[in-house]
Amino acid sequence: MTISERVLTGERADLLQALGMHRGFLRHTVRGLTDAQAAARSTASELCLGGLIKHVTMVEHRWARFMVGGAEAMESEPVDWTGMFRMADDDTLADLLARYAETAARTDELITTLDLDVSHPLPVAPWFEPGASWSVRRTLLHVIGETAQHAGHADIIRESIDGAKTMG
Template sequence: MTSTAQLTGERADLLQALRRHRGFLLHTVEGLTDEQAATRSTVSELCPGGLVKHVAGVEERWMLFAVGGAEAMQRAEIDWAGQFRMTPGETLAGLVERFQAVAAHTDELVATLDLDNAHPLPQAPWFEPGASWTVRRVLLHLIAETAQHAGHADILREAIDGAKTMG
């Protein structure tokens, strides 16, 4: 595989943006105990550790889609209720380790995949019927998803101990 350090142009730009938002999320949860990471500090069901878990799962599924389409993406089981919270036995360190492994795999794929390759989206009420996404569009979606959840994590962290990622 091509080293991601050698990427230039569009691939480098996309990967740099994704890495930046991943970094914000990881910085936000840094130093939390497992108990704090599992804390629902607002009325929402979200907790910082659950957001790390969710973002890793989303990135993993979308990269399955980028490689093999909707069928490959749908083979990955989704725990719709548990994906946003830490379940018994999960640790923040374990969730971060998985997050980093998924990120490393994505980074390697970005170096090799044809950004113009497209697959029809899975059937779901939130997708336009018959629409297709390119690998490029998947990466743009992952950047937006990661950025959105990094912001959520920042709010949760501030409510837990007053720390602010951007403050």
């Protein structure tokens, strides 16, 4: 049974709706752009719209792995921390959006199937409290926050490119 065939209510429906809304804002922000526009740095920041799509995809993918298997699963794949914020010469916006959609579908499936109370110790990092654990629920709230924050960044970058606004 697919997610669309299930009737979800309550907390799981709320989590799916909130994450979906912010993903939608981010995808809307890049609508109609060329690859060159998606790769352009239009502000003082190193960020570009394609890079933000790439970053959010990677972040969501890694946290999905964490929800299933903890920090070890999350950290089991190498990450290009520098390259994830920019489009490589062979990246296209269409390909980045397709990978984002695949990642989103996987996360959505996890939201409907995982026990939201299961917790895993966080990876060791200076920005996490030592010894802290996050539940699947808390991890999803983090992914929602990350997506919303980067959708806001994307809106500013897009407005700098051609004046278009996600919400205006």
